[in-house]
Amino acid sequence: AQKVIQVWSTTSRQEGEKLTLDCSYKTSQVLYHLFWYKHLLSGEMVLLIRQMPSTIAIERSGRYSVVFQKSRKSISLVISTLQPDDSGKYFCALWEPQQGTGSKLSFGKGAKLTVSP
Amino acid sequence: NAGVIQTPRHKVTGKGQEATLWCEPISGHSAVFWYRQTIVQGLEFLTYFRNQAPIDDSGMPKERFSAQMPNQSHSTLKIQSTQPQDSAVYLCASSLDLGGAETLYFGSGTRLTVL
Secondary structure, eight states, X not given: OOSEEOOOSEEEEETTOOEEEXXXXXXXXXXXXXXXXXXXXXXXXXXXXXXXXXXXXXXXXXXXEEEEEGGGTEEEEEEOSOOGGGOEEEEEEEEEEETTTEEEEEEOOOEEEEEEO | OOOOEEEOSEEEEOTTOOEEEEEEOOTXXXXXXXXXXXXXXXXXXXXXXXXXXXXXXXTSOTTTXXXXXXXXXXXXXXXXXXXXXXXXXXXXXXXXXXXXXXXOEEOOOEEEEEO
């Protein structure tokens, strides 16, 4: 069963707009972390945001922020003032501790964003 | 710090041939992960090493796929008798793995195409 669900698989926006990418997750763990990554055309996966359940609902990093609704198991990535360089694929990920085996990240299927000038 | 290095960037094999993918984790990182990315399945976890020991290979196909980490500076993912459905981008990542949710640092990936 998919642990991380991203609804939008592809979307297009104009430069200057604001975009929200939704992500929901399933976990029975108390301690877990959530991440948003951007997959660059070069192949690299770049960390954008890290959210822990114990912190405030919104964390910001430059033009990236999240809306975290713990009770709904939802974390949305908000990108303000879109730029063409924001084009790429965005992945939501869930980290859960694994009994006896360390930890593992589960990823959503990703959302491809195209920003036009 | 050069980041996680994966080679080759692109690999094309014929059906039935063997493919070996290489990963050099960030120096000092004790955890190495392998993921596979396809359009259909998204990003799938394959396997995970900690201090060179295999910890979790629950995502590895039972046949034809194997992963090793002979030393702390590199890991390999080997696919025997490659099939067209093995075509994907294979991503390697490393982290400090101190017991918490350390950030994973990904390499640029190896795009495998099986003809």
